[in-house]
Amino acid sequence: MAEKVDQLTETVQLLSDLLQSxxxxxxxxxxxxxxxxxxxxxxxxxxxxxxxxAWRLLSDDILATVFDNIDVDDVDIVPLLQxxxxxxxxxxxxxxxxxxEADLLQKMPARLVATYLSLMSKVxxxxxxxLINYDHQTAGSLMSTEYIAVEGDLRVDEAMxxxxxxxxxxxxxxxxxxxxxxxxIGVISLRDLLTNPDDLSVADITNERIISVKxxxxxxxxxxxxxxxxxxxxxxxxxxxxxxxVITVDDIVDVIGEEAIEDYSGLAAVNxxxxxxxxxxxxxxxxxxxxxxxxxxxxxxxxxxxxDDLVRRAAILAAFISLITGTAGNAGTQALALAVRRxxxxxxxxxxxxxxxxxxAGLIVGIATGVSVFSIVAIWKQNVVLGLAVGIAxxxxxxxxxxxxxxxxxxxxxxGFDPAVAxxxxxxxxxxxxxxxxxxxxxxxFISHFIS
Amino acid sequence: MAEKVDQLTETVQLLSDLLQSxxxxxxxxxxxxxxxxxxxxxxxxxxxxxxxxAWRLLSDDILATVFDNIDVDDVDIVPLLQxxxxxxxxxxxxxxxxxxEADLLQKMPARLVATYLSLMSKVxxxxxxxLINYDHQTAGSLMSTEYIAVEGDLRVDEAMxxxxxxxxxxxxxxxxxxxxxxxxIGVISLRDLLTNPDDLSVADITNERIISVKxxxxxxxxxxxxxxxxxxxxxxxxxxxxxxxVITVDDIVDVIGEEAIEDYSGLAAVNxxxxxxxxxxxxxxxxxxxxxxxxxxxxxxxxxxxxDDLVRRAAILAAFISLITGTAGNAGTQALALAVRRxxxxxxxxxxxxxxxxxxAGLIVGIATGVSVFSIVAIWKQNVVLGLAVGIAxxxxxxxxxxxxxxxxxxxxxxGFDPAVAxxxxxxxxxxxxxxxxxxxxxxxFISHFIS
Numbered sequence: 086m087a088e089k090v091d092q093l094t095e096t097v098q099l100l101s102d103l104l105q106s107x108x109x110x111x112x113x114x115x116x117x118x119x120x121x122x123x124x125x126x127x128x129x130x131x132x133x134x135x136x137x138x139a140w141r142l143l144s145d146d147i148l149a150t151v152f153d154n155i156d157v158d159d160v161d162i163v164p165l166l167q168x169x170x171x172x173x174x175x176x177x178x179x180x181x182x183x184x185x186e187a188d189l190l191q192k193m194p195a196r197l198v199a200t201y202l203s204l205m206s207k208v209x210x211x212x213x214x215x216l217i218n219y220d221h222q223t224a225g226s227l228m229s230t231e232y233i234a235v236e237g238d239l240r241v242d243e244a245m246x247x248x249x250x251x252x253x254x255x256x257x258x259x260x261x262x263x264x265x266x267x268x269x270i271g272v273i274s275l276r277d278l279l280t281n282p283d284d285l286s287v288a289d290i291t292n293e294r295i296i297s298v299k300x301x302x303x304x305x306x307x308x309x310x311x312x313x314x315x316x317x318x319x320x321x322x323x324x325x326x327x328x329x330x331v332i333t334v335d336d337i338v339d340v341i342g343e344e345a346i347e348d349y350s351g352l353a354a355v356n357x358x359x360x361x362x363x364x365x366x367x368x369x370x371x372x373x374x375x376x377x378x379x380x381x382x383x384x385x386x387x388x389x390x391x392x393d394d395l396v397r398r399a400a401i402l403a404a405f406i407s408l409i410t411g412t413a414g415n416a417g418t419q420a421l422a423l424a425v426r427r428x429x430x431x432x433x434x435x436x437x438x439x440x441x442x443x444x445x446a447g448l449i450v451g452i453a454t455g456v457s458v459f460s461i462v463a464i465w466k467q468n469v470v471l472g473l474a475v476g477i478a479x480x481x482x483x484x485x486x487x488x489x490x491x492x493x494x495x496x497x498x499x500x501g502f503d504p505a506v507a508x509x510x511x512x513x514x515x516x517x518x519x520x521x522x523x524x525x526x527x528x529x530x531f532i533s534h535f536i537s
Numbered sequence: 538m539a540e541k542v543d544q545l546t547e548t549v550q551l552l553s554d555l556l557q558s559x560x561x562x563x564x565x566x567x568x569x570x571x572x573x574x575x576x577x578x579x580x581x582x583x584x585x586x587x588x589x590x591a592w593r594l595l596s597d598d599i600l601a602t603v604f605d606n607i608d609v610d611d612v613d614i615v616p617l618l619q620x621x622x623x624x625x626x627x628x629x630x631x632x633x634x635x636x637x638e639a640d641l642l643q644k645m646p647a648r649l650v651a652t653y654l655s656l657m658s659k660v661x662x663x664x665x666x667x668l669i670n671y672d673h674q675t676a677g678s679l680m681s682t683e684y685i686a687v688e689g690d691l692r693v694d695e696a697m698x699x700x701x702x703x704x705x706x707x708x709x710x711x712x713x714x715x716x717x718x719x720x721x722i723g724v725i726s727l728r729d730l731l732t733n734p735d736d737l738s739v740a741d742i743t744n745e746r747i748i749s750v751k752x753x754x755x756x757x758x759x760x761x762x763x764x765x766x767x768x769x770x771x772x773x774x775x776x777x778x779x780x781x782x783v784i785t786v787d788d789i790v791d792v793i794g795e796e797a798i799e800d801y802s803g804l805a806a807v808n809x810x811x812x813x814x815x816x817x818x819x820x821x822x823x824x825x826x827x828x829x830x831x832x833x834x835x836x837x838x839x840x841x842x843x844x845d846d847l848v849r850r851a852a853i854l855a856a857f858i859s860l861i862t863g864t865a866g867n868a869g870t871q872a873l874a875l876a877v878r879r880x881x882x883x884x885x886x887x888x889x890x891x892x893x894x895x896x897x898a899g900l901i902v903g904i905a906t907g908v909s910v911f912s913i914v915a916i917w918k919q920n921v922v923l924g925l926a927v928g929i930a931x932x933x934x935x936x937x938x939x940x941x942x943x944x945x946x947x948x949x950x951x952x953g954f955d956p957a958v959a960x961x962x963x964x965x966x967x968x969x970x971x972x973x974x975x976x977x978x979x980x981x982x983f984i985s986h987f988i989s
Binding site: 118119120121122154248249252253258259275276279280292294296311312313314315317334335337338339341342344345346348349350352353354355357358360363364365367368369371372374375376378379382383385386387389390393394396397400401402403404405406407408410411412414415416418419421422423425426427430442443444445446447449450453454457458461465483509510513514517521 | 570571572573574606700701704705710711727728731732744746748763764765766767769786787789790791793794796797798800801802804805806807809810812815816817819820821823824826827828830831832834835837838839841842845846848849852853854855856857858859860862863864866867868870871873874875877878879882894895896897898899901902905906909910913917935961962965966969973
């Protein structure tokens with residue numbers, strides 16, 4: 086990776102030098118020979134005085150490619166666009182793919198959006214105006230309107246002619262959509278167009294079993310379909326089967342990455358996408374979680390302090406508090422992770438069966454762990470009764486934590502929220518409370534037998 | 538999702554009925570009209586007596602598509618192939634894409650692999666023999682050898698002619714690789730071939746800035762490149778730049794999903810890909826982790842019991858054990874998740890800077906949380922000294938847990954292992970030990986001031 090960063094720095098230096106020494110055409114040539122992703126990286130990294138020359142030298146299409154490939158989550162993209170006069174910025178927006186254009190506009194204040202929309206071509210402005218209305222994380226927010234479509238009954242060579250005409254504009258040329266008055270009625274693969282005789286009717290190679298999604302569908306579900314079917318893109322239709330746009334696999338790759346980060350963040354109670362924050366910002370984002378959990382933890386502390394007498398009589402009980410809360414918390418985290426995953430893959434259709442299955446698993450885990458801890462404590466402390474108390478408490482605490490780990494994400498999901506927010510630390514802190522309650526109550530039953 | 542399952546059951550029923558009633562040609566037609574992924578699902582779900590008829594009716598190519606699309610991690614694929622005579626199975630293997638073929642062969646016992654290889658065509662057997670030697674999770678294990686390649690200086694129309702000839706065999710037709718004696722010297726996009734004049738030399742539209750990977754490269758790094766560059770496939774070369782194969786984006790989508798599951802599993806100390814296990818199997822897989830952590834937890838219990846006297850003198854101390862261990866564990870988990878993520882995106886190039894940055898963040902988090910807990914305890918227990926003891930212990934425990942959460946995955950990575958194995962529960966259990974040690978030592982300093 087260090088190698089890659091060096092390479093980027095080197096390219097930026099090289100291109101800056103070309104501009105510095107006035108070798109404009111060499112700059113254009115070098116810049117355009119870069120891969121799209123590299124162009125975007127280099128453009129964002131150029132010192133501003135050179136960027137001010139660069140956008141004057143580069144074409145609208147090249148600048149559109151630059152802005153299409155800038156990662157709006159990593160780079161502050163709006164100021165980059167504002168370095169150009171609004172008219173020029175609008176032309177660049179016009180030339181961008183509509184999905185990326187919508188992402189960029191959504192980063193702007195409303196006033197600025199209005200300015201750019203008024204300066205853009207009417208068609209392009211209208212298309213993007215519709216896209217920015219779709220909710221975040223839906224199919225609509227991912228789709229672009231640059232696809233290849235044909236209407237009517239054509240021969241292969243006629244269709245190929247239309248494909249060639251649309252190929253430069255389209256985001257992906259692998260599929261050709263067949264429309265009947267805007268209604269999506271079939272899909273042809275470019276491969277079939279290329280490998281079939283010119284005079285064949287396209288109807289013979291049109292697949293009418295269309296797999297499509299609706300604009301309001303959750304992006305995670307869309308990603309699952311694309312992953313299952315190995316598609317390069319998937320059409321988005323409205324309720325009347327009219328083609329609204331397509332989602333390409335590169336956006337699906339990003340979605341899968343994002344969703345994974347979300348789930349992972351939830352389990353750790355920290356947003357891991359913000360790894361480049363300053364220590365101050367990073368801390369400020371972690372503290373609210375910790376304080377919230379701390380308050381919940383105070384409940385456990387209060388509970389323990391109410392067993393003050395018990396602890397005074399048998400100080401040895403204190404030794405096992407963290408063992409029981411820790412182990413039950415671990416078991417709860419396991420159940421939580423499995424439940425979140427099960428929901429994510431849409432495997433939650435037989436709720437009762439899953440519940441029973443998780444309950445039995447928790448029972449087995451609880452008993453196995455309880456027996457282990459009983460053996461260890463009985464031998465180590467030479468005290469069978471203390472071992473029994475800790476072992477029984479451990480078994481019950483694990484069964485409860487396990488059920489909580491399973492039920493909480495399921496409930497959150499049923500309420501219509503993302504179960505990934507049921508963070509691991511939340512479950513462990515909550516299970517601390519129940520574990521302590523169980524532990525001291527069990528200990529109370531046994532105490533007369535094990536204090537000396 | 539339930540809807541999807543119903544649809545599958547319905548299709549399986551329909552196709553079974555067709556075979557039952559001897560409508561063979563209707564069966565073939567219906568089956569072939571399915572999407573590739575659906576064919577695979579349906580084939581695996583057909584009752585065996587119907588599958589025995591189905592493979593007799595279907596062509597090698599269709600069966601190859603079926604086996605190409607069966608998810609080898611979900612379905613027991615080898616017995617399905619063995620339902621056919623070995624000669625037929627070998628013909629199906631011949632017709633599959635080499636990457637999937639290699640995956641399938643790797644699921645077989647060695648004896649069976651030898652049988653099939655001996656029955657396959659020599660060329661195909663040789664290709665796949667090379668692929669099955671690549672290590673799991675490397676670029677080599679993902680690549681297929683079905684790509685479109687041209688040699689020599691051609692005109693656009695000549696290249697298109699070659700593309701059409703190879704299009705049916707290739708896994709993806711979007712890129713054409715330009716070779717010079719097997720050496721990869723450039724890439725042409727199909728889009729450029731389609732949109733440029735027939736008599737242009739392909740040299741003019743060949744991109745010579747090739748982004749490729751080596752067969753031994755880690756699949757996670759390959760996925761990152763494909764995601765960054767928005768590629769549909771990426772070439773794999775050997776040390777002499779000879780083209781070995783290509784990795785297509787559908788495999789990258791799977792890799793990103795798999796890696797996410799691995800990281801998530803690590804954080805929860807449970808393998809979440811096994812969500813369909815029976816309760817017994819599920820429990821058996823969770824128990825070893827819990828017992829291992831239990832043993833580590835026993836060290837903490839032992840440590841606490843060595844402060845027996847202290848607890849006897851101030852039973853209130855017991856109340857804050859779980860608060861301090863819990864909160865420090867949460868902070869450690871946050872640091873761990875961030876560190877694992879930072880390593881995953883290859884952001885670990887400036888080790889010292891990251892260390893300092895994480896240390897400062899931990900310091901801020903520790904102080905903020907320590908001050909909060911001090912205030913709460915001082916007010917609640919009306920005991921400023923106890924508040925001070927708990928607050929100071931909390932601050933130090935968080936700083937230590939935070940550093941451990943950061944350092945452990947970094948060390949694991951430096952040792953060449955996947956930092957995702959540094960599970961959250963391991964960090965929290967370890968930090969229980971240090972937190973308790975810190976807590977009782979700090980308490981000891983203050984004890985004479987707060988016991989009544």
